[in-house]
Amino acid sequence: MSNTDSITIAPQSVRLFFQSFFKTLIYFIFLVLLLAGAYKAFPLVVDALFLIIIAAILTAVFNPLVDRLESSGLRRLYGTLLMFGGIFGMVALGVIKGIPTLLNEVSRIKDIIQENSATESLNSMMGDINSRIAEYIPGFQLDLELISSLSAQFFSQLGSILAGALDTLATIIFILIITMFFLVDGKRMTKQLIGMVPNRYFEMSLNITYKTKQQLTNFLRGQLLAALGVGIQSFIGLSLLNWIFDTNISGVLLISTIAGMANMIPFVGPFMGMVPAIIVSLFNNLGDPIAASHFYYILHIVGMFLIVQMIDNNIISPIVVSGSMEMHPLTVILLILVGSQIGVLGMFLAVPAWGISKVVIQEVYQGLKGHHLI
Amino acid sequence: MKEKANISYPLFDSFKDKLKPKRSQAQMALSQVNVFSRLSWQEIKIVENAVHIRNYAPGEPVFKQGDPGSGMYVIIEGCVGIFLDIPQQAPKQLSKLGDGDFFGEIALLDESPRTAAATAIENSTIIGFYRPDLMDILKTKPALGGKILLALSEVLAVRLRSTNGELVKVSRKLEAVLESGANE
Secondary structure, three states: OOHHHHHHHHHHHHHHHHHHHHHHHHHHHHHHHHHHHHHHHOHHHHHHHHHHHHHHHHHHHHHHHHHHHHHOOOOHHHHHHHHHHHHHHHHHHHHHHHHHHHHHHHHHHHHHHHOHHHHHHHHHHHHHHHHHHHHHOOOOOOOHHHHHHHHHHHHHHHHHHHHHHHHOHHHHHHHHHHHHHHHHHHHHHHHHHHHOOOHHHHHHHHHHHHHHHHHHHHHHHHHHHHHHHHHHHHHHHHHHHHHHHOOOOOOHHHHHHHHHHHOOOOOOHHHHHHHHHHHHHHHHOOOOHHHHHOHHHHHHHHHHHHHHHHHHHHHHHHHHOOHHHOOOHHHHHHHHHHHHOOOHHHHHHHHHHHHHHHHHHHHHHHHHHHOOOO | OOOOOOOOOHHHHHHHHHHOOOOOHHHHHHHHOOOOOOOOHHHHHHHHHHOEEEEEOOOOEEEOOOOEOOEEEEEEEOOEEEEEOOOOOOOEEEEEEOOOOEEOHHHHOOOOEOOOEEEEOOOEEEEEEEHHHHHHHHHHOHHHHHHHHHHHHHHHHHHHHHHHHHHHHHHHHHHHHHHHHHHO
8 A cells, every 4th residue: 555545544534533423422412411401391201201211122122022922823912921921920039039148248248348357357458459469560559448438339339229129119010011011002002103194204204113123122132132141151250260269259140140231331331240249259258368369369350251251242242232332432431421420220221222312313314314304 | 487585584684784794995905905815804904903094185295206115005095196207307107096006015025216106196095004014914923924925926926927028029029120120
């Protein structure tokens, strides 16, 4: 390639990069302003809309399964009931088995943090970690109080999320009922809604609705499959670490679930999954000289999660996730910042919610362009 | 031969009327289209639930030339003209379709742009059966979807055969013209 070629290509690619970035930024600001304005003006309507949107997302996730059951000859209503029966069964099993274990684990670690007797072990552990890191990075110093307060904050947040989830059980049931109606009668509802569109825009609206639904289903299914993949791999990896190195990491199922769910957030997610595992390992191995000599298995855990990420990024995600989640890192950071205003749940939901909005915007834009309306 | 007496049984007749299945206008129109003609009434009812019935005023376009194709139309009642847009000229009317006629069935299989425009000539009630509806039937009632696809393939096969026949005729004529030109 000649010099002139490289000179002409570089500014063009830079321009394209900034064009796509600014376009995304403008969409983003517009959406945030729209949502904020709507929330200020009609908080109740927005709350109801929020429930309907969540139900619609759940419908998109479960619809292929109900379609499959219907295609096997089962009536749609019975298929939906069968699927919900299965889901409720699994959730009930998870709640009965998981919640007490989780609450015990959280209160145990909280006790360890608050106990005075543990402070000495914590101090010695931090001192050990500091001295080891200082071998590589001179002058490095981790503050025990900071770590303790961060850990306490994390676990208190976890507790508050759980408490909140239990408090809003009625809301969850309400969402599930709406989802059930959408699954059984959604097609007729959509048909009636689209029927109101004037003839001129009818074909276009129908196509946009169908394609958006398809994209949304693919996107959500991909995200959930990738999350499930990461969750299963993390579970296997952490169990192997416990088995081979005796890392004493408890609550493997919960940590794997967090890792799987956090994986939906690009860039930041994988670290979010890693942090609880490291914290549990640190607190479970307090005062253990073997664990101290292995650097509290931090490197093992980090290594394991890196392998999981490599498998996910190179094998699972390319197969199951569509390209719609490709985002600029700055967009992700902005989204997480906005989401953090609502809380940890907001941070979790901000990026997938943006991914969904992006798919909808793209499909509407393509549809309008195809029909020469823009 | 003795003629049969025309005796009426009012009670029996009233039962017969009640038991007689009531077919909607849309069902009757769909059953006449060759894509759906081999379906049972129960299957036609499923198709009827999937389709969209639209009303068009005179002069209102059903679709425009160049729009991405998304489905077929069956006229329940009314009249629709198929027009070809020619640049800098008035649109040329290719055909005029009436009750029970159908058009645009290829668009069920292919999203390529419409080659002509369809415009309602008088007040018309039209059934629209679109690709998303077909895909939905294929997903939830695969056997019925298969029947519709088979019928569509048969329509295409008949058209292909007739196009081939036309092509043979034209090529023979061309050969004859070329031969006569060479002789001269």
